Amino acid sequence: MDPSRKRKIRLVVALSAAVLLAAGLVYTSFSASTEAKEPSQILHADPGHTYQLTGKVVPGSVHHSGDQLDFRISDRDGSDPIPVTYTGTVPDPFAPGREVIVTGKLENGTFVGERDSLVTKCPSKFATTTTGRAS
Amino acid sequence: MPVEVRHHDHGASQLTLLGSALLAAALIAGLYAAGAAVQGARRHDRRWVDSARRAVYAVAGLLTAAVVILEVAFVSDDFHFALVADHSSTTTPTFYKLTAMWSSQEGSLLLWAWVLSLASSGVLYMTRRRHREIVPWATAVLAAIGSFFIGLMIFKAQPFARLDPAPAEGTGLTPLLRNPYMAVHPPMLYSGYVLWSIPFAFCVGALISRRLDASWIRTTRNFALCAWTFLGIGLLLGSRWSYEELGWGGYWGWDPVENAALMPWLVGTAFLHSVMVQEKRGILKVWNVGLICGTFCLCLLGTFLVRSGVLQSIHAFGASTVGGPLLVLIAVVAIGSTLLIVTRLDGLRPERRVDSLLSRESIFLVNNVLLVGLATVIFWGTFFPLISEFFTGEKHSLAAPWFDRYVTPLGVLLVLFTGLGPLFAWGRLSGDAARRLLLWPVLAAAASIGVLLAVSDAGGHPWALFVFGFAAFTLVALAGEFRRAGATRRALTGEPFPRALATAVGRNRRRYGGYVVHAGIALTLIGIAASSSFQTNRDLRLRVGQTAKVGDYTIDYRRLSADPRNERIAFTAQLDVTRDGKHFATLNPARNYYPTQDPSAGAIGRYFMGESTSEVGLKTGAGGDLWTAFQPDVSTLNPDIVRGNRMLANAGPVAQGIAIDVLAQRYAQHPPPASFRVIVNPLVGWIWIGALIGVAGAVMAGWPALESRRRLEAAYRARLGRELGAANPPA
Numbered sequence: 001m002d003p004s005r006k007r008k009i010r011l012v013v014a015l016s017a018a019v020l021l022a023a024g025l026v027y028t029s030f031s032a033s034t035e036a037k038e039p040s041q042i043l044h045a046d047p048g049h050t051y052q053l054t055g056k057v058v059p060g061s062v063h064h065s066g067d068q069l070d071f072r073i074s075d076r077d078g079s080d081p082i083p084v085t086y087t088g089t090v091p092d093p094f095a096p097g098r099e100v101i102v103t104g105k106l107e108n109g110t111f112v113g114e115r116d117s118l119v120t121k122c123p124s125k126f127a128t129t130t131t132g133r134a135s
Numbered sequence: 136m137p138v139e140v141r142h143h144d145h146g147a148s149q150l151t152l153l154g155s156a157l158l159a160a161a162l163i164a165g166l167y168a169a170g171a172a173v174q175g176a177r178r179h180d181r182r183w184v185d186s187a188r189r190a191v192y193a194v195a196g197l198l199t200a201a202v203v204i205l206e207v208a209f210v211s212d213d214f215h216f217a218l219v220a221d222h223s224s225t226t227t228p229t230f231y232k233l234t235a236m237w238s239s240q241e242g243s244l245l246l247w248a249w250v251l252s253l254a255s256s257g258v259l260y261m262t263r264r265r266h267r268e269i270v271p272w273a274t275a276v277l278a279a280i281g282s283f284f285i286g287l288m289i290f291k292a293q294p295f296a297r298l299d300p301a302p303a304e305g306t307g308l309t310p311l312l313r314n315p316y317m318a319v320h321p322p323m324l325y326s327g328y329v330l331w332s333i334p335f336a337f338c339v340g341a342l343i344s345r346r347l348d349a350s351w352i353r354t355t356r357n358f359a360l361c362a363w364t365f366l367g368i369g370l371l372l373g374s375r376w377s378y379e380e381l382g383w384g385g386y387w388g389w390d391p392v393e394n395a396a397l398m399p400w401l402v403g404t405a406f407l408h409s410v411m412v413q414e415k416r417g418i419l420k421v422w423n424v425g426l427i428c429g430t431f432c433l434c435l436l437g438t439f440l441v442r443s444g445v446l447q448s449i450h451a452f453g454a455s456t457v458g459g460p461l462l463v464l465i466a467v468v469a470i471g472s473t474l475l476i477v478t479r480l481d482g483l484r485p486e487r488r489v490d491s492l493l494s495r496e497s498i499f500l501v502n503n504v505l506l507v508g509l510a511t512v513i514f515w516g517t518f519f520p521l522i523s524e525f526f527t528g529e530k531h532s533l534a535a536p537w538f539d540r541y542v543t544p545l546g547v548l549l550v551l552f553t554g555l556g557p558l559f560a561w562g563r564l565s566g567d568a569a570r571r572l573l574l575w576p577v578l579a580a581a582a583s584i585g586v587l588l589a590v591s592d593a594g595g596h597p598w599a600l601f602v603f604g605f606a607a608f609t610l611v612a613l614a615g616e617f618r619r620a621g622a623t624r625r626a627l628t629g630e631p632f633p634r635a636l637a638t639a640v641g642r643n644r645r646r647y648g649g650y651v652v653h654a655g656i657a658l659t660l661i662g663i664a665a666s667s668s669f670q671t672n673r674d675l676r677l678r679v680g681q682t683a684k685v686g687d688y689t690i691d692y693r694r695l696s697a698d699p700r701n702e703r704i705a706f707t708a709q710l711d712v713t714r715d716g717k718h719f720a721t722l723n724p725a726r727n728y729y730p731t732q733d734p735s736a737g738a739i740g741r742y743f744m745g746e747s748t749s750e751v752g753l754k755t756g757a758g759g760d761l762w763t764a765f766q767p768d769v770s771t772l773n774p775d776i777v778r779g780n781r782m783l784a785n786a787g788p789v790a791q792g793i794a795i796d797v798l799a800q801r802y803a804q805h806p807p808p809a810s811f812r813v814i815v816n817p818l819v820g821w822i823w824i825g826a827l828i829g830v831a832g833a834v835m836a837g838w839p840a841l842e843s844r845r846r847l848e849a850a851y852r853a854r855l856g857r858e859l860g861a862a863n864p865p866a
Contacts, residue, residue, distance in 0.1 A: 003488075014504075025512065028540065029519050033531035036520065052532060060735050062744070064770040067676065067810060088674070089383045089812060090766065095731070095746045103534075116383075 034103060039073055040080040047106045050114075053084070059096040073100065073111070083109070088116035151215055154204045154295035158288055161197040161248075164190045165282035169275045176271035176344070184271045188259045191278055195252035198285075202249050205242065205294060209235055214301040218242060218294055224307035226702060234318035235308050237325070240457065241294035246322060247438070248284040250329045254358070255281065258333050262354060269351055272340035280332055283464055291457050310703070310729045310748050316376035320369055324396055327366025328434040331403065333358040335431035338424050342475040347420060347482040352410045357837050359427075363407055364833040366400045371826045382749030382764045384672070384814045386822065389538045394517040395437035398510045402430045405506040408556075412496045415561050417486030419496075421476065422503070424483065428472035433510070435465045440517075491563040498559050502552045505545055512541040547601045550660050553653045554609030557616050572615070579611035580604040593669075602664035606657040613650050613657075620647070648836025655832055658825030665818035666759075675811040686815040688761060689713045695767070697803035699796050704728045704742060706799075708765045708809065710752060722752030724765035724811070737780030742795050743769055759817035766810040772802055 036052040037045055045051060053073055058081045061072040067087050074081035076099070084102060094100060103117035168190035175183030205218070209232045214220040222235045222242075236242035255277040262270050288294055311317070334355035341351040373393065374386040387393060406426040412419045439461040476483070489497050515522070516533045523531040558572045584604040587593040593600045620643075621636030628635065640647040673685045677692040684690070691711040698705040707725035711718070731745030752763040775798055783791055 007488075021508070025515055025541070029515065029533055029537060030523070030531070032537045033519060033523065033533050036530040036532055063773075064768055089764075091381060091383060096744065119388075 036101070038075045038080075039082045040075050042082065042106060042111065043080065045106065050103065050105055052101050052103050053082075053111050053113075054101045055099065057094070057096050057098050057100055062096055071096075073102070082111055084111045084113060086113035086118055088113075088118065090118060091120045094118065094120050150204055150208060150213065151295045151297040154201050155289075155293070157197050157201040157204070158285055158295070161194050161201070161252075162282055162285045162289060164193045164197065165278050165285055168194065168278035169282060172271045172275035172278060176268075176275065181267075184267075184274065185263075187271070187274050187278065188263060191252065191259055191274065191281075192256050194278070194281055194285075195249075195256040198245070198249040198252045201294075202236075202245060205236055205245065206233060209233065212305065214303070214305055215298055217296040217298045220298055220302050220305045222306065222308055224305035227305075227308055228313075231308050231313055231318065237321040238308060238312050239294075241288065241292045241296075243321065243325065244284055244288050244292055244457070245294045246325050247329055248281055248288065250322075250326050251277070251281050251284065251332060254330055254333055255336075258337075258355070258358060266337075266340075266346070266350060266354060268344035268346050269337055269340035269354075272343045273336040276336035276339045277332065280336070283460075287457050287460060291460065306732070307702075310727065310746050311380065314376060314380050316372045316379070320372040320376060323365050323372060324369030325438075327362050327364075327369050327396075328399070328437055330358050330362030330365060331399065331427075331431050331434045333362070334406075334427050338427045339472065339475065342424060342472075342479050345479060345482050347479065349410075349414045349417075352414060352423070356410070359403070359407060359410075360833060360837045363400065363403045364830060364837070366396060366403065367826065367833070368830060370396055370400060371823060371830075375823060378762075378819075379751055379753065380749065382751065382766075382812075384751075384762050384764065384812060384816075386819075389513075389516070389533075389535050391517050392441050394513050395433075395440040398513055398517075399430050399433035399437060401506050401510040401513075402426055402433055405503040405510075406430055408499045409503050412499050416496050418489065419500070420483040420485065421480065424472075424476055426503075426507075428468070428476070432465055432469050432472075435461065435468065439465065493559065493564040493566070493569050495556060495559045495561045498552060498556045502549065502556060505549050505552065509542060509545045509549075512545070513538070516541075543598050546660065547598055547605065550602055550605040550609060550657060553656055554605065554612040557650055557653065558612050572612075575615055576608040576612040580608035583607035596668040599664040599668035602660055606661045609657040610654060613654050616650055617647070644838060645836045648832045648834070648838075651832025651835060652829045653832075655825045655827070655829030658821050658828060659823075660825075662818050662821030662823075662825060666816045666822070669817045671815040673813050675813060676808050677811060678808045679806060683813075685813045687714050688719065688813075688815065690763075690811070690813060692809070692811070695803045695806045695809070697799035699742075699792075699799040702729065704795065704799050705750075706765075706767045706769075706803065707750075708752075708767075708811070710763060710811075712754070712761065720754040720761065722754060722761070722763050723750075724752035724763045725750040726765055726767055728769075737776065738783045738786065738791055739779035739794060739798070740776045743772065743776060755820050757820065759815065760819050762814040762816055764812045766812075767802075768807045768809060769802070771807045772798060 034050055034052050036054050039053065039055050042051060042053060055073040055075055056078065058072040058074050058078075061070075061081070063070045069086045069090060070083065071086075072081040072083050084104075086102060086104075098120055101119040102111065102113040104111055104113040106112075168187045170187075171183045171190060172187035175181065175185075175187060205216070207213075208216045208219050209223050210229065212219065212223065212225050212232075218236075218239055218241055222238050223232050227235065237246050255274075259270070259274060259277075262273075334351075337351040337355045341347055370393075373396070377388070378384070378386040406423065409419050409423050409426060413423050439458065489500065491497065516538050520530045520532045523529065554576060558576070559569075564572075581604070584600055584607075587600060587603055593603070617636065617640070620639040621632050624630065624635040624639040625632050630638070671686045673683075675683045675685075675690070677683060677690075679692055679694055682689055682691045689712065691713070693709040693711050696707050696709070698707070705725050705727045707723050710722040710724065712720045712722060727748045727750065728743055729746045729748070730742045732741075734741075736744040749764050749766075752765070754761040779794055779798070783794055786794075
């Protein structure tokens with residue numbers, strides 16, 4: 001086979017592999033992802049569906065009872081708090097006022113988090129805002 | 136400079152002003168340097184270029200002074216500095232006062248600009264008599280990037296912002312960051328990001344001046360290696376911190392901020408390999424300039440992601456003061472470098488073609504495709520929330536399983552190429568030679584897979600099995616390379632084998648250092664595969680005196696102790712661990728409660744309602760780790776806390792301290808059941824051992840550069856001398 005033809009074949013093979021991979025990436029990412037919602041949006045959301053609830057832990061709302069952690073999450077501006085129950089690992093940065101993400105479902109007005117799904121932001125990001133002093 | 140700032144308050148109050156003045160002077164010097172360098176490049180006037188270089192030195196000096204002032208303010212608790220008041224306190228240990236600078240956005244920017252100014256000065260000093268076409272443009276690029284970051288500090292995030300009157304006490308450093316890994320991790324990561332700007336600047340210089348041979352690569356090779364190593368150390372420390380400090384037992388979570396540091400490291404790894412192909416074979420030129428521009432963009436993107444919070448929430452975008460300008464810089468760099476590359480394509484033509492699939496260049500090409508593919512997958516997954524919002528209006532995010540699905544097979548293939556690359560020669564390898572070189576590594580891979588299938592349950596985890604097999608292949612292949620190096624030299628000189636090996640390796644440290652890095656990475660990947668596939672993970676609920684069995688270990692919760700001093704309340708569990716009836720270890724996982732400033736928590740409650748951090752109980756061994764974390768149930772204290780809040784609301788700190796002491800001790804004597812997480816993590820320590828070996832290899836590869844540069848310089852001078860018809864150009 002002459003070399004330029006060989007190169008062309010190689011190029012076509014490589015490009016089709018890349019296109020296949022890209023198509024797989026796009027397809028799986030849309031099917032495997034979970035939707036993120038804030039408390040104000042989740043109140044109108046589909047109750048049986050799994051969502052990622054993102055927002056701020058309401059200060060003074062955190063209660064441990066045995067393994068279970070109960071708290072409330074509000075929108076970032078503090079509005080629309082909804083109750084959350086959660087079991088599993090609590091990351092260290094978890095604290096009232098922090099922004100967190102919990103994956104779970106809405107059941108009878110309470111957001112029930114999946115086990116070990118609680119995520120808090122990396123501390124370097126909120127280090128500047130711990131005092132609430134705008135700098 | 137007044138050092139005793141605490142006692143001379145009036146003098147101290149001028150220091151914030153002095154800091155701001157230094158930044159302003161640095162900005163003027165930086166802008167001048169950029170302008171003078173462009174002028175020098177366009178007029179081919181060396182005087183402008185020399186002046187620009189000296190202005191870059193001046194920037195480095197001014198920023199060094201600014202860093203010193205800020206550090207003095209931290210150490211001397213000068214709360215006139217808003218930054219000090221927000222991130223330190225009189226009770227913060229001195230070591231963490233020194234490192235508190237980069238726990239803030241403003242301090243991080245100063246660190247960025249400072250490291251960049253030092254590295255720029257270094258590389259410009261080293262090249263002051265060379266590459267006369269490239270250096271002026273590189274100077275302009277470096278000065279422009281530096282000025283951008285100094286400008287951010289002056290207009291958007293002032294590190295020398297002033298508080299008047301100064302508060303009596305500062306907020307203190309976030310408890311989570313009071314960890315030695317976290318003290319070193321940010322400067323490593325930032326140094327990694329910053330140092331990539333050196334090869335980038337020289338690449339841009341080469342593109343503008345159309346000097347597109349490999350000279351810009353050779354000049355900045357060691358800066359690229361340094362950047363790569365620092366970024367790697369940053370990743371390594373970050374993962375270790377997560378494993379030891381965050382209390383969830385993992386070392387990698389595909390968090391956007393982690394991904395932000397991994398992507399430039401992967402593309403940078405591809406760059407370090409493909410530039411070798413250009414140096415040796417004169418091909419992949421477009422690819423190389425593309426890779427370095429991509430790496431630098433990803434570094435800026437990493438800085439942007441860490442600082443803007445754009446990915447957790449679209450609403451946080453704009454709330455950050457530096458996000459917008461950084462995004463503009465990224466766009467300018469990306470569009471500018473694409474335009475430059477497209478207009479220089481004629482100068483970037485390959486000097487030859489890849490002859491054979493059985494050659495090092497084709498192996499490197501595949502490895503590059505794999506690395507860039509990995510970075511692409513991670514990029515897509517990281518930015519998917521924004522992508523999905525753009526197309527569907529709803530924000531969807533991807534979790535670890537999605538990442539694992541793509542990253543695992545690509546990573547497994549990379550292990551194989553880590554071993555294949557060193558085996559193959561440049562140009563073309565005959566089928567016979569290939570068979571001879573591959574024999575032992577292939578046998579080793581087959582043998583290790585066979586043994587693992589026979590004696591373990593590894594058959595249930597095919598990807599892990601592939602990693603073990605390919606890692607065995609790689610390690611044997613690398614050992615063979617070292618053996619051949621020693622044997623060849625012994626045959627030539629008759630030296631005894633160890634000395635022959637040492638000399639042969641010492642003569643080509645760049646190559647063999649690279650092989651050591653490969654061996655380290657193979658070990659790291661063994662650790663990752665073993666610990667992610669064969670981990671035993673149990674959540675227990677135990678009373679004092681109860682035992683539980685996890686894997687081969689029996690865990691006995693002996694007692695709880697309380698230590699309510701040192702700014703926090705520490706509850707420490709004592710776990711006695713036995714294995715096969717014999718004592719194995721005593722582990723002391725602990726939970727520390729830091730007080731909150733939130734007044735609604737109450738006089739006593741505020742000591743329990745604030746942040747808490749985990750100190751894991753860890754027994755490390757070559758075979759694996761036993762990892763334990765502890766979460767006491769302090770909710771039973773609630774009635775006492777409510778009573779205490781009422782009774783001691785107006786009491787002094789001494790009375791409150793006594794009350795907390797009593798509460799904590801009484802709790803420790805009769806504790807309710809507590810939650811434990813126990814993880815048996817096989818071979819996990821090899822992740823960091825392998826990484827340390829990799830760092831050692833990188834240092835080994837970078838070290839002889841001085842010698843080889845001297846040789847290179849001599850050759851260059853000789854050529855220049857011939858071309859000029861002079862015997863010797865001025866030194």
